[in-house]
Amino acid sequence: MNQVDPSRSTARRRIPAGSSAESKWRRHFWLRLVVPLTKRFATPFHLFSLLPFQARCEAADRALTGLPVRHWWSAKTLPLPTLWQWWRDQGRPIEVVSEFELQAALAAGFPPDSILVNGPAKHHWLDSFPHSGLNVNFDSLHEVAALVRRARQQRWRVGLRLTPTVMARSNARDRPGQFGMTVPELKTALQRLRRAGLEPEILHFHLGTQIESANLYAAALTGAAAVCRQLQWFPRFVDCGGGWPTDHVKDLTGRHVAHRFSLTEFARILQRARAEFPALKEYWLENGRWFCAPAGALVVRVLDVKPRGRIRYVICDGGRTLHAMISAWETHTVLSHPARRGRAVSTVITGPTCMTFDVLAESPLPENIRPGDFLVWLDAGAYNLSWETRFSHGFAPVLWHDGRTVREIRPAETFDAWWGRWRA
Ligand SMILES: Cc1ncc(COP(=O)(O)O)c(C=O)c1O
Known part of the structure; x- marks a missing residue:
């Protein structure tokens, strides 16, 4: 077991987000954790710590105090069993899409009533689950038609996904997205469900x-x-999905993605909107990235x-193609060890695959960085595990820091597992 004692490092909650004190704190926290691990574990590895994650949970609860809010864990954002168990032990529910x-x-x-099933085209697989009490958001009229009987038999709590007319800039295209239903479709879905x-x-x-x-x-x-009023529909749960942005991440132009986002403002908006939904019992939220991005780091070693x-x-021995697909559109802080002062x-930091695409970061780094040094790519907790590849290499190990000790919760993939999964 690792002897790191990060409990000493948590004046965390008193440090204002985005301040230079917070940058120092993050640097100190991650280097303290990572440096001893580089002697125990071969790189590359993914490292997750519960401490920044807990701090996020507390910050979210504080910001939304007094509002009827339920947070559903977005399974796809971080499919990590130890984290799911911690979340479940807090009595919190989970959102799944496959x-x-x-x-x-x-x-x-x-439990099934703590699981919310989202995502498109689920009528092709959900019908085979015999579990009563699931929460299911229908994404299309085909889903409604194919699953309505099962929904009644299994006493699902059901919902309808609306295609919103506004979208985040990062997701906006000059065409509507593939998710959810238009207002006429929603009207038909309501009629069909009510008839049943x-x-x-x-x-x-x-x-x-x-x-x-x-x-x-x-x-x-x-x-x-407005749509609900038009359709005379009075939902008890208004599920606003996920999407809160990550504090320390920049886009490729160097702008902080969260620079205009305020959680206090978000809370005010939910408060104001309560009056618009006369039957509202709870707001549901499905944020993943905001909670878990700061809880992860990718640790790689310089090879050349x-x-x-x-x-x-x-x-390096790790990079975008294998471990950090989101580096294609996000810029994250990189720390180096040992400290070099030149x-x-x-510097273009690349992974080991034979792809020019494999660029983890472009960042000024001391001139005397050399093979054998370690680089720590921060805010790696969201979407990297869900998007890792086996391109010419096996999966990297995953380490978990529960606040006191660090253990390996997934070993590096062996050659036999990498090549041996094929049938003769
Ligand atoms: C339906 C739904 N809910 C929640 C999320 C989580 O989003 P984020 O991790 O950005 O908070 C996603 C992400 O794609 C999603 O599609």
Whole structure:
């Protein structure tokens, strides 16, 4: 067991988010944790710590005090069993979007009434689950038609997903998205469910990820309330999806993605919108990234250094292709160990795969970084495990820090597992 004692490092909650004191705190916290691990575990590895995650849960609860809110864990954002168990032990529920995620949630001990099933085209798999009491948001008229009988038999609590007219800039296209239903479809879905004796209780929308401003939720709530009035539908649960943005992450132009987002403003918006939903019992939220991004780090080792004119390539044993797909559109803080003090040189940090795409970060780093040094890519807790690949290499190990000790919860993939999964 690792002897790190990060409990000493949590003046965390007193440090204002985004301050330079917070940057120092993050640096100190992660280096204290990572440095001893580099002697015990081979790189690359994913490292998750419960402490920043707990701090997020407390911050969310504080910001939304007094509001009837339930947070559903977004399984896809971080499919990590130890974290799911901690979340479940807090009495919190989970949101799943696939057959495997539903099986995993049941295996992790979530009772069916603490599981919310979202996602498209689930009529192709959900019918085979015999569990009573699930919460299910229908995404299309085909789903409604195919699952309405099962919904009644198994006493599901059902909802309808509305295609919102506003979307996050990061998700906006010049065409509507594939999720949810239009207003005429919603009307038909309501009629069909009511004819079958089922009253949908959940109104759901999801605006995308890295939502730039809480005002987008305000616009979506106003639009959704107008639709409900038009259809004479009075949902008891208004599910605003996920999408809160990550504090320390920048887009590729160098702008903080969360610079205009305020949780206090979000709370005010929910408070104001209560009056628009006369039957409202609870708001449901499905945020993943905001909670878990700061709880993860990717640790890689420098294998080679290649100067190329005014820039320099630092080739590492881990990177975007294998471990950090989101680095394609996000810029994260990179720490190095041991401390090197030379002049900063423009550096392209790459992974080991034979793809020019495999760029983890572009960042000024001290000129005397050398093979054998370690780099720590922060805010790696969201979407990296769900998106990792086996491109020329096996999966990296995963380490879990429960606040006191660190243990390996998934070993590195062996060659036999990597190659041996094929049938002869
Ligand atoms: C329906 C739904 N809910 C919640 C989430 C979680 O979003 P985030 O991790 O950005 O909070 C997603 C992400 O795609 C989603 O599709």
